[in-house]
Amino acid sequence: MSEPLAIVEVRNASISFPGVKALDDVSFRLLPGEVHTLMGENGAGKSTLIKALTGVYQIDSGEIVVAGQVRHFAGTASAQAAGISTVYQEVNLCTNLTIGENVMLGHEVRDWRGINWRKTHARARDGLARLGLGDLDPRAPLSSISIALQQLVAISRAMVTNSKVLILDEPTSSLDANEVEVLFGVIRRLRDQGVAILFVSHFLDQVYAISDRITVLRNGTFVGEYLTRDLDRTQLISKMIGKDFEALRALGSNRQTQQRDRTATPLFAAENLGRKGAIAPTDLDIHAGEVVGFAGLLGAGRTELARLIAGADRADSGTVRIRGEKVSLTSPVAGLSQGIAYSTESRRDDGIVGDLSVRENIMLAVQARRGWLRRVPAREVDQLVKTYMERFSVRPNDPDRPIRLLSGGNQQKVLLGRWLATDPDLLLLDEPTRGIDVGAKADIQETVAELAEGGMGVVFISSELEEVVRLSERIVILKDHEKVGEVVNGPGVTAESIVSIIATETEGHAATSTEAAARHEGEAS
C-alpha cells in the first residue's frame, strides 16, 4: 500500500518526569488527509506525546519531523506557526475574556486603528457557526457558558488558522451525541480537504466512527500502529491494557431491574428544591441502595440539581428530608455531615487540590469531616489510601506524588477515592467517567453497582446515556433547568427511548408516552 509522506513524525521520542518515564522511545506518524486516533489507558502518555509534539514539553531524546524537516518547537506558538493547531485536554481558554476574544486571541483583525473589534467578532461568529454555535454571542463572557460549549469554543479557536494538522486531545469528553455529530462532520470535512487530524478519545464508538488509523500506547511505550478496519474492539482493548480482559465482557451486564419498595422512608427526599436561575423547584426521592441516573442534554441542569442536593449551592426554595428528618443543606460541610458526598464534574477547578499529594487528596474530605483539631491517625490514612489506590489502580502508585502530576484519568480515580473514603450514605457522581479509560470505566461502574448493593444511595450523572441506562434503577430526566420526567428502568428503556422523551417533552408537562417505557412518574413543578 503506497502511503503519502507523513506530515508529522515523531521518532523514538522519550520524556521523563521526575520519577516517571512518561514516554519511552515512542514513534508516531500522522499522514495528511487521515484521522489518526491515539489510544491508551489513563496515564499511557497520550497527552504527553501531544505536548511534546507541540513544543509544550521538550523531548529528552528522539526527534520530531514536520513536513520532512527536523524541528524543535520552543512553545505552542512556534508549533502553530509551523501549521499545527492543538486543542489540549483540559480546556485552555481565558474565562475573563469574551467568547469571541477567546476564539480570536492572537489572530484579531487589525487595521490602521489597531484591532478592529467589529470585524474580529464577525470572524469569531463565523468560526463558531461552523461548529453549530452561530447563536452564541461572541461578546458574551466565556464564563457564562458551560464547559461543553467552552470545549467547542476551544475547537473553533483551533480552526482560525490555516493549519495542516489539527490535534484534538479528548475533545468529546464533555460533549453529547448531538455535538459529537457536529464535530465529526467538521472533522470529516477537514480530513477530506487534506488536513491531518490527531484525535484522542476513550469512547470506543467514537474512535471507530471517525478514525482511519490507530496508534496504541501503553505505559509510555509504543505498542503499535494499526488501520482501524484491521483491529476489532477486543483486540484494541487488549492491546491497550496488555492482556485479555475478561471482565470487560461483563460490561453492560449489570443493568438494574429489580423493583423496589417505594413506600419506605427515602434516604433523601426533596420537595420543591430549587434555586433561581439554576434549577426550577423539583421533587426528588432517593432510596438507600438505589442508583438514580440524571439524564439530560448538556446544560439541562443536572449539575445544578446535584449541587443543590449536596449543599454546594444554597437552595432558595424547598425542603429536604434525610431519612425523614428535615435538614437544611447550606454548605458542602452540612451535606457532608449528613453523609452526602459530591464528586464534581470539573475536576481541575472544583476537584483536585493540585499541590497536595495523592494521599492528602484522598483523605481531605475525611479530615474535613472530623474537623481540624483531630487529625486522622496515620495508620488509618495509610489504610484508606492503600485501599482506594489499589481499588482503582491509580498510576503511578506513589501516594506522595502531587496530584497535579497525575494524568487526568488518574486524578479522577483519586477523587473517587476521596469521596468513598468518607463512607457516604448518598454519593453524587457528576461525570465520574469523563476522561477515564475503558478498563477503569468498567471498574467504576462495577464499584457503583457494588456500593448500591451495599445500601448506599447513588446519583449517577453522565453524558453517556448508555452508561446511565445501564447502571441506573431510576432515571430522572432534566431539560432546560427543570425536571421533566422520571423513568423506572426496565426492559425497553434504552438510550434512544430516553432521548425521545427529552425530545418530546415540553416544559411543565409530564412525559406522556414512549414506546415501551415501563412506568413513568411524571413530575410537574
Added chain:
Amino acid sequence: MNRLKIALRTPWFWAIVGIALLLTINTLKDPGYLALSVNPTTGLLTGNLLDILRISAPIIMIALGMTFVIATGGIDLSVGSMMAVGGAVAMETLSSLDGAAPVGAMLTAIGLALALAIVLGAINGFLVSVIGLQPFITTLIMMLAARGIARVITGGQNTNATNEPFRLLANGQIFGLPTSFVLAIAIVVLVALVMRRTALGLMIESIGINPHASRLAGIRPRPILFGVYVLAAALAAVGGLFSVSEVMTVSVGGTGNLMELDAILAVVIGGTSLAGGKFSIVGSTVGALLIATLNKTVLFLGIPAAATPAFKAVVIIVLVLLQSERVRSWVLGRKRTPRTPTGDPGGPTRPAAEQGTPVSKEAVA
C-alpha cells in the same frame, strides 16, 4: 549525593548558605566576629551572633504569621503597622502604670497590646473572609489605619516608659540566649505543633491551593481565613513588643516601618510561594534569621547608609535566583527535563520553582 540533591532542592538551604556566607564575610573582616564573651559588668553573654538572634526575634514573629496568610493565598501588609500598635499600647500602658507592680504592669501591657492587635486582625479577617475583599488592598488599608491608630494612642509622641521586666524581654537572657529569641522560638515551635499535629496546616494549604475544591471537600474556608489574619496580627504585636522593649520607646513612625517587606521576603526565601499553598515554618524562620543577619552585616561592614538598600537588593536577587530551577540546573548541570506548563493541569496557580517543577527550556524569545 542524594541527600545533597534534596538539600539543594530545599529552598531554605540557600538561606542557610546565605547566612553562612554573610557570617564568613564578617569573620574575614574581623576574625573575632563570631566570638562570644561574658560581659564583666552585666554578667551577660555578648557577641555579634547573639545580637543577630535578638534582632531576629521580631522578624521571626511577623514572618511566622505572614507564612500562614501567604499559604492561604493572601498577603498581610499591615504587620509592620501592627507592630507599632502593639508597641504603642505597651508603652502607653507602662508609662501610665508607672508606679504599679512591674510584673503586673507588664502583663497588663502585653494583654492590652495583644487584645487590640487581635481586634484589628479580626477586622482584616472579616473583610477578607466574609466580605471577600482582596487581601492586598484590605491589609494595605489596615497598614495605613493601624499606623494612624498607633499615633492616636500615643498622641503622636514617641512614648517611652520604664519597666524592668518588660525591658528584659529584649535585653535579658535565658541560658545565654536573648529572652526575646527564646520566646520567639518557643512560639514558633508551639505554632508549628498546632499546625502539623492538627489538620490546620493541611487545611490552610488546601485552601491556598484550590479554594473551590477545598470548600466542596468540606473545609470551611471562612474561619480558617479569619483565623490566619488574627494570628498574623497577634504575632505582629508580639514582634512589636520585642521591638519596643529594646529601648523602651515606641517610635510611632518608625517601629515596624516597612517590616512587612522583611517578613514577606523571609517567607519567600524560606520557600513558601506567594501564590499560596505549601508552607514551611522552618523556612520562614531561617528566612527571618537571614534578614536579621543581613541587616547586621550591613552595619558591621559599615556599608554606607546610602548603599544599604542596593546591597540588600543584590543579596535578595542572588538568593531568589539560586532558588529558581533554571539557575539550579545551570549550576548543577543537571539533565534538563521537560517543563510543566505552568499551572497545568493542577489549577490556575503558577507552580513555584521550589515545588519541583521541571525547568523550562523555552528559548529566550
Added chain:
Amino acid sequence: MSSSRTLADAVPPVPDLPESRGARRLAGLWERNQTLVPTLAALVLLFGMLIYAEIAYGRVFHAGTMSSLLISFAPTIILAVGMTIVIVSGGIDLSVGAVVAFSSVAGVMVMNIGVDGWASMALMILSGATFGALAGVMVQYFNVQPFIATLAMMFLARGLASILSTTPVQAPEGSPIHLLATDWKILDGPRVNDFTVTPGLIIAVLVVLGGMFYLHRSRSGRTVYAIGGNESSAALMGLPVARTRVGIYIISGALAGLAAIVYTAEVGGKAQNVTGIGWELDAIAAVVIGGTLLTGGYGYILGSVVGVFVIAAMRLIITKDGTINPEYLTIITGGVLLVFVLLQRALTRRRAS
C-alpha cells in the same frame, strides 16, 4: 485546503446546537458590561466627592484648582497607566517610586556632566526600562514572583539613587527639561484663576491614550489580559507570553522614567534620592479604586485615571478642610479607600478569583 484561509473556512456553517441558543441573551448586555461597573462606580463617587468639596469649601470647580491638580498628578497618572497594565497581567510593580528617584537623579547628573538634555531624558526613560527589564526577566525566566522581583528592584533603584547622591541635584539652567514645565495658559482668569496646561500634562494625556490603545486595540494588549486571566491557557493558546510579560515590566519601568522626567521638570529640574517614596502605593490604590482586580485579568486604564483623581480629590478635601489632626491622616486615607472597595464589592457580583 490550500485555497482556504483558515481551517474554519474549509467547513460550512451548520445549524445551531440547541444549547447555544439564546445563551443568556437577556443577561447579555448586563453580563458583558459587568467589568465596567466598578469603574463607573468610582467615577460616580469621584463626582460626589468633588461636588461635596465644592459645596463645603468652594473653589473646586475652579480653573486654577483644576489645573494645578491635573498638572501635579500628571506623574501619578503616568505611573498608574503602567501599573494598570502590570496588574491586569496578574503582576504588580512595587519599584516605580524608587525608579522615579533613580531615573531623575541619574538623568539630572548626566545633564550636569554636559550630556545633551534631550539625550539625558531619553536615558532617564531607558534607565527606567532597564529596571523593568530586569524585573521582567526575573519574573518570566526565573519564576520569581512579581512582588519579590519588583521589591528587589525597589531596593536596588533606591539604593543606587542614594549612592549617586544623597543631596538634591539641580539640572543646569537652560536644560530642555525646564521646557516641560512651561505653563500654557489656556484660560487667563483674574489673578491665579487660570486654566494652565504644561507639556508634562500633555505627555500624561498621551500616555493614557497610548495605554488605552495598547490594552484594547493591540494584540499584545489582549495577551496581557489573557495572561492575567489564565497564564497557562495563554501559553497553550500560542500567545507570546514570555515576550509580552517582559514587555509589560519594561513598559512600566519606562513609564516610571517618563514620570521622573515630568516630575523633575515640575519641581524646577531638581532631583533627589528620596523622591517617590510610597508613590507605588498611590498608583496601586488608584488602580484598585478604578476597578482593576489585583488578581489580574480585568481592568481599564481610564478607571485608574479616575482612581488617581479620587486620591487627588481626597487630598484636596483634607487640605481644604485643614482641621485634621495629623494622627488621623492615614486613618482617613485608609477609610476612604475602604469605602471605595466596599462599594465596589457591593456593586459587583462575586467574580471568580
Added chain:
Amino acid sequence: LGLAGCASGGGDDAGSGDGGDSGDLVTVGFVAVGPEGGWRNANEQAIRDAFSQEAGFDLKYAPAASPTDQKSQIDAFATFVNDEVDAILLTATEASGWEDSLELAQEAEIPVILLDRGVEASEDLYVTRIAPDNVNVAASVGEWALETFPEGANYYTLEGVPGLSVVNERNEGFDMAIEGASGWNKVGAQTANWTADEGKSVIETVLSANPDLQFIFAQNDEMGIGAAAAVTAAGLVPGEDVRIATIDGTTPALEALASGELSFVAQYNPFFGDLAVEAVNDALAGEEVEKNIIVEGETFNSPEAGQAAIDEGKGF
C-alpha cells in the same frame, strides 16, 4: 466641565479669604510635614496653638502624605493659593523645587512665611524664614565635643533618613566645628532612620568592632537614646566610656541627660508660634519683616542642666 463658568465666578477680591465661613478671621494655610517625630509634633502643635481662633486666625493645617513627600506639599500649597488664603506658612520637606509654587503665590499676592526649613529660592519670593539654625545647632554639638575631648576622639555619627536636607545640614554644622582639630577619627556614620531601636542596633554592632569608641553624635534624640541603650548593654557606662550628644531636646532626652545617659543635648527650639503670628500680622499689615528670623535654642550639657530644663518645662 464647568471650568469656564467657574473661572469667571471665582475672581472675587483678594483679602476676603475664601476659607468657607471664616468670618473676619484671617485665613492662614499651613503646609506642614505631619507626624515625623517628637520635635515635629511639638513644633506643629505650637504653631497650631498660636494661630488660634481667639488670636483671630483660621488655620488650615495640611500635613504631607509622608514626611518625605514633597509632592503632596506642593499640591497643598497650590490649593491654598487657589483658595486665595491670606497667608501661607510653609515647612518644606525639601529645600529645593519650590520656585514655581512661590511665584504662583506671589502672583496671587499671598505672603509666604517659611517655618523651620528653608527653601532654595530667591528671597523676594517669601516674607521671612523663621527657624532654629540646623547648622548652628549642630555646630554647638561640635564645639562642646571639642571642649570635652581636647585631644580628639573616635566618634560615630547616627544620621537621619539619608538625603534629607536636615541631615546634610547637621552634618555640615558638626563637621565645620571640628574641622581642623586634630585627633578626630570618624569611625563611621550610618542612618538609624531617626528611630531609637535602629540607633541601638547600629551602635551595638559598631561597639563590637570598635570597643574604643568615645563619642557618638546622634542627629536626633531618639537615636541617641537608642545608642545609650546599646552602650549600657555592652557593659560600658554612657557618659564615662562613651559620651553621646544629641539634637532636639525632647523630654525623654532631657530625662536621659539628667540620669547621665546622654552627655549633651542641643535644643532645636520648636516653640516659635508667637514669632510666626507676629510675622504674619506684620506681613499682612504691609510692614517690613526681617528675612531671616533665627530661633534661639539652648544647650544642656550636664545632668543638672537637664533636670532644670525638665523642671522649667522646656522639654516637649
